[in-house]
Each structure stands twice: as C-alpha cells, then as structure tokens.
Amino acid sequence: MLIAIASGKGGVGKTCLAIGLAQALAEAGRGPLLADGDLGLANVDVQLGLQPARDLGDVLAARCAIEEAVIHHPAGFDVLPGRSGSATLAAMDGTALVALLREQRRDVVLDLGAGLGVAQRHLAARADLLVVVASEEPTSLTDAYAVLKLHRRDAPDARAGVLVNMVAQRAQALRVHAALDSACRNFLGAGVPLLGAVRRDPKVPAAIRAQVPLLTRHPSSPAAQDLRDVAARLLDGAFSTPRHAEAP
Ligand SMILES: Nc1ncnc2c1ncn2[C@@H]1O[C@H](COP(=O)(O)OP(=O)(O)O)[C@@H](O)[C@H]1O
C-alpha cells in the first residue's frame, strides 16, 4: 500500500507523523519504506539524524540503485532520503518517483511537501491512500480542503482521509473532521472519513530535537499511542467507509 501524507499547509506535522506511522507499521510487522517526497526540501533525514551518502536524487538520476540509497533504521523501517536544496528534485513532477515506489513490494509511507504543486498533486493522486493532515487552525482547514478538492478532481476514485494533529481533546478532532466532512459533502458531493487524531504532545518536538523517532524515544507518550491506533486502523481498512467515519 502506498500511503501519501499531505496537508497543503506546512508545519502541520506531516513529516513527524509520517515517521511515526512508518514506525508504528514496523511495530505491526510490516517493514515499511519511508520515502521523502518533499522534493527539494527534504526533512525526514534531518528529523531522524541521518547523514545519507546517497539519496533519491542519485537514484532518479541513475547514479545508484535504490538499494544503495535506502538506509535501514534500527526502529524497523527503511528510509529513502531526499536532498534539500536540489534543483533537479525540486523541478520533478513526481512521475519517476511514483514508478520507483510502485516497484517496491511493501508498504510505502510517502512524506509530501507543503503546497499544491504539480509534484504534490501527482504523488497524492497515485497513492492508494492520501492522508490529509489538518489541525484546528483555520488556515490548516482551508488548505486541507484545497488538497481534498484537487485530489477528487485528479483521482476521483482514490481514497483519502483526514488525520487531525495537535488536538487537545477528542471533541476537537471531531470538530475539525466535521468541518472538512461537511465542506466535502456540500461542495464535492461526498464526505471524507476520519482516520484518527494525534494529541498535542511535548514529546513530539522533544524527539525531533533528539533526532530519534518518537516511538523509540517516548514509546508510551500520548502521541505515540495515537500513532499506533492510526496505523492499526489503516491496516484494518476501516478508512474505506467514508459515511461511517469512526470517532478517534
Ligand atoms: N502532535 C504534536 N504535538 C506537538 N508538536 C507537534 C505535533 N505534531 C507536530 N508537532 C510539531 O510541529 C512542527 C512541524 O512538524 P513537521 O513534521 O516538520 O511538519 P510538516 O512536515 O507538516 O511541515 C514540529 O516542530 C513538531 O515538533
């Protein structure tokens, strides 16, 4: 399954949730690949404290095989790092990356960049599931809706769901989801399921500062528990029932 993580807006938590989901899938025995699809502004390697010798740019330019660029993380998942400041990667439309990831015979978690450029849209449209990360901030909501709207246009039959991040309590996640769901119903013809919620948790920035994945650094923190719940729900396929979205 190719799972892409998008939000439109930056700073909503795409990269740290992508890392957390990859690790939660690893804990569930899936051995996933975490790929940095923020073309030109890579962050996954930074959050994990990796210093890649080879990266996605080398693979796509045929300077090395994907196996030479992939780094195995001791937390149980593999990382295909990107490269920050690469003009070549920044100019890509995502087609070559989709082809590369499709050859992987395993779960892939793809961390997308902010914005709604050609590459983000292409990568989102080709995913088996688009996870749209939103917070309760109005700008996050409008950007998440914009992502969902273009995704419906680009890939009318593809699956997408909302993951609410940085919530104080469950009711807040339900409000954020209800706002997006009703906008999608009213203007796009069908609602959007809630994939889950991740609590606001000071252990998240603490893990990023330590450059250690959250589920390793703070395995029983609230956000780590929430990420395991989301991963379990993704593996259950519960996200495929849009009209009966469950509470987080
Ligand atoms: N659940 C959370 N609780 C607290 N802080 C969070 C949470 N999720 C993300 N953050 C913080 O938000 C910031 C942006 O996260 P990042 O993963 O870089 O977002 P994006 O990839 O969407 O730009 C980071 O400093 C991170 O610590």
Ligand SMILES: [Mg+2]
């Ligand atoms: Mg990011």
